[in-house]
Amino acid sequence: MAKAKTAYVCVDCGSDHNKWQGQCQDCGAWNTLSEVRLGAPSRVAASGNRSGYAGANGGGVLALSEVVLEELPRIASGFDEFDRVLGGGLVPGSAILLGGHPGAGKSTLLLQILCRLAERNDCLYVTGEESLQQIAMRASRLGLKADALKLYAETSVEQLLVQLDKLKPKVLVLDSIQVMHSDHISSAPGSVSQVRECAAALTRFAKQTGTVLLMVGHVTKDGSLAGPKVLEHIIDCSIMLEGSSDSRYRTLRGHKNRFGAVNELGVFAMTEQGLKEVKNPSAIFLNRGEEIAAGSVVMVVWEGTRPLLVEIQALVDESGFGNPRRVAVGLEQNRLAMLLAVLHRHGGLQLGDQDVFVNVVGGVKVLETGADLALLFALVSSFRNQPLPEDLVVFGEVGLSGEIRPVPSGQERIQEARKHGFKRAIVPAGNAPRSSAADAGMSVIAVHNLAEALEAL
Known part of the structure; x- marks a missing residue:
């Protein structure tokens, strides 16, 4: 009997190795090689039908100037917030991967979207984790119109492709990619080779037929998408549904x-x-108490293509240990340590013997540097136990030399704050309004460095 062939595949980058080793030679990650059995080539690979993976080839080699430019057609999902994240709607022939923690609402959101799309498009919901009765019970509980939506329970990618050739749906939902398997690969479902081959076969079908493919992906304990990293390179769009168990917002x-x-x-x-859209997210994150306590300030962050007002809170307290704590929730902890050093060097405030706790209200993760100045103001307010004005909004990037750098879309941030009733703003000098009409009804203070900002505060 012939010995089964094996390979060692990196779960981060998907590269193959002949033998196990501690570090991947391609991406440099440690302890990421997993053993997989190599079976016969898949049906698609054996037939050699891998043409058209990226869509129609246009009749051969073309010059860049000869490519016909036309606007991508979009299919409205019925949820404006979902279409906003996708860039305006579903694009035919696109492969979308939706990830999230268990219980975040991935299946609920996709079922709601498909029930709306099925009223005017051919849609198919493929389930491999739940039974058809469970999906029907969820649709009944949510009060969805399920007359036109088609369901199919299958985990074999070969059987699924046969049904897809017959039905030819316009929108396809697969829940989830981790449970799909190919009969020509001997490894278990969810392994690197199974996920990679199944995702490639389904994405190829979507590109060739113009079908919108929505795949649900599991996440690991650290919050990243499970499976090989090559999965994220295959797809066109990767979105994550996030939310804590103690919050009703996602x-x-x-x-x-x-x-x-x-x-x-x-x-x-x-x-x-089910999931309902929040048309004005700033109103949720600005649900402040009647009395504004020290250490609280409102900042304007830029998320994608729109501004968002969120509240940042800081608590500075005398430490009872030799090593003060630095805790940041919703912000990068390394940047907090850097800003504390800038505040000491250029602001004259020594917080080396203080515990510092920082939190962004509402569970929002702030990734941009425009929150630096608001964070420093919250720290100073808590340290001095002096509440900041309720109608004050702050944004700006703080450099290591104490300068206040401008941030993108400064005028739009000021306009968003004015719409929500804020009367005062402290912004970088580079983001100051060019005309008096731009800041009508607001008192905008432009600052150049940290010393000017603390003086204005």
Whole structure:
């Protein structure tokens, strides 16, 4: 009997190795090689039918100037927040990967979207984790119109492709890619080779037929998408549905998008009727108490293509240990340590013997540097125990030499704050309004460095 062939595949980058080793030679990651059995080539690979993976070839080799430019057609999903994250809607022939923690609402969101799309398009919901009765019970509980939606329970990618050739749906949902398997690969479902081959076969079908493919992906314990890293390179769009178990709000954020802006944010609220859109997210994150305590300030962050007002809170307290704590929730902890050093050097405030706790209200993760100045103001307010004005909004990047650098879309941030009733703003000098009409009804203070900002405060 012939000995089974094996290979060692990196779960981060998907590269193959002949033998096991501690470090991947391609990506440099440690302890990421997993053993897989090599079976016979898949049906698609054996037939050699791998042409058209990226769509029609246009009749041969073309010059760049000869390519016909036409606007991509979009299919509205019925959820404006979902379409915003995708860049304007579903693009035919695109492969979208939706990830999130268990219980975040991935299946609920996709079922709601497909029930709306099925009223005017041919849609197919393929389930491999739940039974058809469970999906029907969820649709009944949410009060969805399920007359036109087609369901199919299958985990074999070969059987699924046969049904897809017959039905030819316009929108396809696969829940989830980790449970799919190919009969020509001997490894278990969810392994590197199974996920890679199944995703490639389904993405190829979507490109060749113009079908919108929505795949659900699991996440690991550290929050990253499970499976090989090559899975994220195959697809066109990667979005994550995030939300804590103690909050009814969910945020949908784009991490990769070939048809729109990256880091676009959509906000939903989990209700008894499923996920509902939040049209004005700033109103949620600005649900402040009647009395404004020290250490609280409102900042304007830029998420994708729109501004968002969020509240940042800081607590500075005398440390009872030799090593003071530095805790940041929703912000980068290394940047907090850097800003504390800038505050000491250029602001004259020594917080080396103080415990510092920072939190962004509402569970929002702030990734941009425009929150630096607001964070320093919250620290100073808590350290001095002096509340900041309720109608004050702050944004700006702080450099290591104490300078206040401008941030993108400064005028739009000021306009968003004015719409929500804020009367005062402290902004970088580079973001100061060019005309008096731009800041009508607001008192905008432009600062050049940290010393000017603390003086204005």
